[in-house]
Amino acid sequence: MKKHNFSAGPSILPKDVIQKSAEGILNINGSNLSLIEISHRSKDFVEIMNSATSLALELLNLENKGYKALFLQGGASMQFLMTAYNLLENKAGYINTGAWSTKALKEAKNFGNAIEIASSKDANFNYIPKNYSIDEDLDYLHITTNNTIFGTQYHEIPETKNNLICDMSSDIFSRNIDFSKFALIYAGAQKNMGPAGTTLVIVKEDILGKVSRNIPSMLDYKIHIDKESMFNTPPVFAVYTSMLTLEWLKENGGIKSIETKNIEKANLLYNTIDSNELFTGFAEKEDRSLMNVTFNLTNQEHKQHFDKLCIDANISGVNGHRSVGGYRASIYNALDLNSVKVLINVMNELKTII
Amino acid sequence: MKKHNFSAGPSILPKDVIQKSAEGILNINGSNLSLIEISHRSKDFVEIMNSATSLALELLNLENKGYKALFLQGGASMQFLMTAYNLLENKAGYINTGAWSTKALKEAKNFGNAIEIASSKDANFNYIPKNYSIDEDLDYLHITTNNTIFGTQYHEIPETKNNLICDMSSDIFSRNIDFSKFALIYAGAQKNMGPAGTTLVIVKEDILGKVSRNIPSMLDYKIHIDKESMFNTPPVFAVYTSMLTLEWLKENGGIKSIETKNIEKANLLYNTIDSNELFTGFAEKEDRSLMNVTFNLTNQEHKQHFDKLCIDANISGVNGHRSVGGYRASIYNALDLNSVKVLINVMNELKTII
Numbered sequence: 216m217k218k219h220n221f222s223a224g225p226s227i228l229p230k231d232v233i234q235k236s237a238e239g240i241l242n243i244n245g246s247n248l249s250l251i252e253i254s255h256r257s258k259d260f261v262e263i264m265n266s267a268t269s270l271a272l273e274l275l276n277l278e279n280k281g282y283k284a285l286f287l288q289g290g291a292s293m294q295f296l297m298t299a300y301n302l303l304e305n306k307a308g309y310i311n312t313g314a315w316s317t318k319a320l321k322e323a324k325n326f327g328n329a330i331e332i333a334s335s336k337d338a339n340f341n342y343i344p345k346n347y348s349i350d351e352d353l354d355y356l357h358i359t360t361n362n363t364i365f366g367t368q369y370h371e372i373p374e375t376k377n378n379l380i381c382d383m384s385s386d387i388f389s390r391n392i393d394f395s396k397f398a399l400i401y402a403g404a405q406k407n408m409g410p411a412g413t414t415l416v417i418v419k420e421d422i423l424g425k426v427s428r429n430i431p432s433m434l435d436y437k438i439h440i441d442k443e444s445m446f447n448t449p450p451v452f453a454v455y456t457s458m459l460t461l462e463w464l465k466e467n468g469g470i471k472s473i474e475t476k477n478i479e480k481a482n483l484l485y486n487t488i489d490s491n492e493l494f495t496g497f498a499e500k501e502d503r504s505l506m507n508v509t510f511n512l513t514n515q516e517h518k519q520h521f522d523k524l525c526i527d528a529n530i531s532g533v534n535g536h537r538s539v540g541g542y543r544a545s546i547y548n549a550l551d552l553n554s555v556k557v558l559i560n561v562m563n564e565l566k567t568i569i
Numbered sequence: 570m571k572k573h574n575f576s577a578g579p580s581i582l583p584k585d586v587i588q589k590s591a592e593g594i595l596n597i598n599g600s601n602l603s604l605i606e607i608s609h610r611s612k613d614f615v616e617i618m619n620s621a622t623s624l625a626l627e628l629l630n631l632e633n634k635g636y637k638a639l640f641l642q643g644g645a646s647m648q649f650l651m652t653a654y655n656l657l658e659n660k661a662g663y664i665n666t667g668a669w670s671t672k673a674l675k676e677a678k679n680f681g682n683a684i685e686i687a688s689s690k691d692a693n694f695n696y697i698p699k700n701y702s703i704d705e706d707l708d709y710l711h712i713t714t715n716n717t718i719f720g721t722q723y724h725e726i727p728e729t730k731n732n733l734i735c736d737m738s739s740d741i742f743s744r745n746i747d748f749s750k751f752a753l754i755y756a757g758a759q760k761n762m763g764p765a766g767t768t769l770v771i772v773k774e775d776i777l778g779k780v781s782r783n784i785p786s787m788l789d790y791k792i793h794i795d796k797e798s799m800f801n802t803p804p805v806f807a808v809y810t811s812m813l814t815l816e817w818l819k820e821n822g823g824i825k826s827i828e829t830k831n832i833e834k835a836n837l838l839y840n841t842i843d844s845n846e847l848f849t850g851f852a853e854k855e856d857r858s859l860m861n862v863t864f865n866l867t868n869q870e871h872k873q874h875f876d877k878l879c880i881d882a883n884i885s886g887v888n889g890h891r892s893v894g895g896y897r898a899s900i901y902n903a904l905d906l907n908s909v910k911v912l913i914n915v916m917n918e919l920k921t922i923i
Contacts, residue, residue, distance in 0.1 A: 218601050222608050225805060233603045237594040240587060247572050249587045251764035251810065254576050254886065288642035288766070289787060292801040296785040318786075325785045405802055410605035412642070412766045412804030431650040431679050432672075433643060447646040448759055450766030451579060452806050456605065532608065 219554035222532030223363055223507060223545045224385065225405040232459045232549075236410075239455055250455055255448050263451075264444055267458035271415055274461060274469055275387075275394040285416040285436070286444045286454045291315065291384045294401040294414060295322035298357070298380055299329065300434050302399075304426045308332040308353045308377070313340040313362040314538065315382060323357070326428075332356065339539070340365040342499040353377040355398065355422075361386035363406070364536040366498045366509030366543060372396050378422050386506050387415070388464060389548055390474045398422045406506070407548045409457030412450045464548065473548050480546045480555045481505045487559045493517060493566060497539055511541025517569055524561045524568075533558070573908035576886030577717055577861060577899045578739065579759040586813045586903075590764075593809055604809055609802050614809075618798055621812035625769055628815060628823055629741075629748040639770040639790070640798045640808045645669065645738045648755040648768060649676035652711070652734055653683065654788050656753075658780045662686040662707045662731070667694040667716035668892065669736060677711070680782075686710065693893070694719040696853040707731040709752065709776075715740035717760075718890040720863030720897060721856045726750050732776050740860050741769070742818060743902055744828045752776045760860070761902045763811030766804045818902065827902050834900045834909045835859045841913045847871060847920060851893055865895030871923055878915045878922075887912070 220227040243250040244259050253259055268284040277284075287293070295318055299307065304327065309320040311334035323329035333344035340362060349356060355378040361368040363385040373379070378398035387402040394400065399418045405411040416436070423437050432438050438446050444454075464473060485503060488494045488510045497509035512518060525533060535541040544558055574581040597604040598613050607613055622638040631638075641647070649672055653661065658681065663674040665688035677683035687698035694716060703710060709732040715722045717739040727733070732752035741756040748754065753772045759765040770790070777791050786792050792800050798808075818827060839857060842848045842864045851863035866872060879887060889895040898912060 216601065220602060220606055222606065225605060225607060225609060225802065227606050228603070233594060233606070236605070237591040240591040240594060247570065248574060248885070249582070251579060251590070252574055252576065252581050252587070253579060255579060255765065288644070288647070288804070290642070290801045292787045293642070296787055322785050322787075325783050403802065410806050411609065411802045412807055429679050431676050433646045433650055433676075447644045448579065448757060448765045450642070450804060450807065452764050453766055453804065531602070 216529055219528070219530045219557050220532055221530065221544045221546065221550070221554070221558070223536070223543060225411045226532075226545055226547050227549045228409070228456070228460060229463045229549045232456060232463055235459050236456045240452075251452055255445060255451055260451060263455050263458055264449065267454050267461060268444065270458065270461035270465060271417065274464060275417065277394055277417060280395055281419050281421060282417050283420055283440045285418065285439045286413045286449060286457070287416055287439060288413060288450055290403045290411070290414055291382050291401060292318065294382070294416065295319040296325065297434050297436070298355070298399065298401070299323035299326040300428070300430055301423060301436050302378070302380070302426065303327045303329065303354050306330065306350065306353055307355050307357065308350060309357045310334070310344060310373070311336060312343055312359050312367060313365050315362070315384070316357075316359045319357055319359070319382060341367065341497055343367050343369055343502040349373065349375050349377065351376060355380045357381070361504050361506050363507050363545070365539060366504045366507045367502045368504035368506065370502070386504070388461075388470060388473070389477055389506060391470045404453055404457050407460075409460050410453050412453035413457060415457070476552065477505045477546070477548065480550070480552055481508065483555055483559060484508050484544060484546065487562050491562055491566065493569075494562060497541065506545060506547060508544045508546060509535060509539055509541065510544075511535070517565060520569060521561070521565050524564055528557050528561050530558055530561065570883055573882070573884045573911050574886055575884065575898045575900065575904070575908070575912070577890070577897060579765045580886075580899055580901050581903045582763070582810070582814060583817045583903045586810060586817055589813050590810045594806075605806055609799060609805055614805060617809050617812055618803065621808050621815060622798065624812065624815035624819060625771065628818060629771065631748055631771060634749055635773050635775060636771050637774055637794045639772065639793045640767045640803060640811070641770055641793060642767060642804055644757045644765070644768055645736050645755060646672065648736070648770065649673040650679065651788050651790070652709070652753065652755070653677035653680040654782070654784055655777060655790050656732070656734070656780065657681045657683065657708050660684065660704065660707055661709050661711065662704060663711045664688070664698060664727070665690060666697055666713050666721060667719050669716070669738070670711075670713045673711055673713070673736060694721065695851055697721050697723055697856040703727065703729050703731065705730055709734045711735070715858050715860050717861050717899070719893060720852045720858045720861045722858035722860065724856070740858070742815075742824060742827070743831055743860055745824045758807060758811050761814075763814050764807050766807035767811060769811070830906065831859045831900070831902065834904070834906055835862065837909055837913060838862050838898060838900065841916050845916055845920065847923075848916060851895065860899060860901060862898045862900060863889060863893055863895065864898075865889070871919060874923060875915070875919050878918055882911050882915050884912055884915065
């Protein structure tokens with residue numbers, strides 16, 4: 216029986232992608248060799264890498280605008296330090312909207328003057344800060360567009376003259392914004408793009424080469440650009456499966472089309488939370504995430520009932536993060552509307568049995 | 570028809586491992602979820618990670634000796650900088666046996682006084698240096714046990730009182746040596762252990778914490794030890810498939826048993842090179858690698874014939890690296906003796922058609 220997979224990440228991928236990915240493991244492009252047994256310099260894999268980077272730029276509408284797409288390793292956590300290593304010379308500003316922003320700021324402090332411009336820590340990060348002033352002399356301003364743990368999301372990107380750097384790990388490719396506002400975007404693959412093991416970095420080339428420190432090769436964006444993400448052996452499987460997911464997204468109408476579906480899924484779920492008195496939302500309404508829906512029971516005595524209903528309906532991955540509690544339904548691109556409806560049915564069913 | 574895959578890396582993996590790996594992509598442990606769609610904090614994956622690290626220590630006979638096993642990202646190239654970041658305070662020594670040693674030394678220089686103790690560059694790295702003196706006050710001595718490109722391998726590990734650090738990317742798990750001679754061993758997975766995308770690091774815990782610099786979290790071995798390779802989302806698929814390969818190795822008698830097979834394969838091939846006047850070996854005989862057999866035609870006019878014979882026999886991946894030329898047969902653990910015999914037949918067949 217089909218599982219309804221609301222896992223926060225690694226998370227659901229399109230069924231077709233999973234199928235093709237397994238087929239590639241057995242036999243890539245009819246070569247009688249496994250994808251994971253061939254040289255990364257082979258024609259088969261070079262085409263996969265080129266296709267993945269091209270699709271990423273195309274889907275984000277960033278072609279021919281001075282950006283390069285890289286598939287690196289180490290997750291967003293490696294980008295926390297790489298962004299600072301490559302770009303922090305005098306002062307960088309961070310907007311703190313949760314656990315991951317906090318870590319990004321902490322790592323940057325290894326490399327220089329990294330300051331917190333605004334924070335929503337005072338309310339356990341249940342909102343996105345607004346009405347703060349941004350220094351004009353920053354090397355960059357860093358934001359986290361979607362906060363997986365807390366279920367908040369920027370619905371307006373801050374206006375700034377500084378280079379804008381963004382951790383977009385949990386909402387890249389899910390909604391249509393003007394991506395050219397950003398000087399650098401990074402995203403761990405394991406939400407909307409592919410399996411864990413690779414990180415997409417989209418970087419405007421002209422922001423690089425301006426710091427005075429030596430940068431080790433593996434941490435230097437310029438080297439990865441020069442080597443087209445092949446400075447050393449790339450994470451072949453993760454790049455391949457990311458390419459398949461980006462192909463799936465393109466075939467299904469791209470970001471505009473998926474955004475419509477994501478809004479529909481989120482609206483249905485938030486409407487249930489707001490209309491069903493057994494539940495309450497965690498994030499401030501105006502900052503609610505289209506990707507991670509955080510909510511709780513109004514009465515914890517119903518927990519056992521609700522958890523059992525979820526299990527019986529084959530719903531998995533809805534436990535909230537320990538720092539928020541309650542529940543979190545992650546409704547990424549690949550999650551069907553039907554799975555959201557199953558969850559909503561269970562939420563409504565709870566009323567009939569208590 | 571079966572390919573005989575002599576690729577240098579990413580390279581051949583056991584057929585059963587490929588099959589199980591593809592099955593895990595479709596459905597892990599009968600959960601009706603894909604391996605790549607589940608949380609890395611799930612019971613299923615935590616057991617995979619624990620099993621992979623335990624197997625690595627067990628197979629290397631390093632259990633209960635103060636070592637920890639880590640599965641990280643970024644390949645050996647990331648270890649070039651991480652080893653220096655974590656361990657280089659005053660002076661480190663490097664023995665230069667090829668392209669990868671050269672890069673390791675170059676990256677270490679970003680962090681302090683890294684010196685070349687000996688080198689075989691004078692003969693395009695076709696031998697392993699001997700009879701050099703090693704400073705006694707090094708933070709560590711770094712060697713590369715097997716040189717994939719040049720086909721050389723240490724058959725005696727240098728004696729030193731310094732901490733010995735080793736890039737074992739292309740010969741780990743292939744032969745039985747006293748691994749407790751090393752303070753730190755690292756190896757990209759994509760030769761004898763698994764697919765590209767993870768790096769095994771075996772580190773003696775008591776060598777850490779002795780440098781004065783700040784280390785960013787993702788580059789700090791201590792943090793990865795504390796978090797049991799789960800400081801952030803690990804490369805789930807690469808770790809899983811590495812675990813499968815280590816299980817396969819254990820089921821097949823472990824390192825001692827595979828070493829016997831590897832010696833048999835290498836001897837057969839080197840004997841052919843030495844006895845067939847159409848071929849000549851590249852590496853000095855006493856330093857020949859059991860993993861990467863580098864050779865060339867004595868007469869380049871035979872190249873077209875030999876290449877066609879290889880293609881007709883379904884042999885793939887035998888082109889030499891550009892810096893050596895000629896041919897390279899990588900005969901890793903998973904390569905059948907039969908594939909070596911097919912190559913030898915082709916080498917002998919060449920005599921009959923020219």
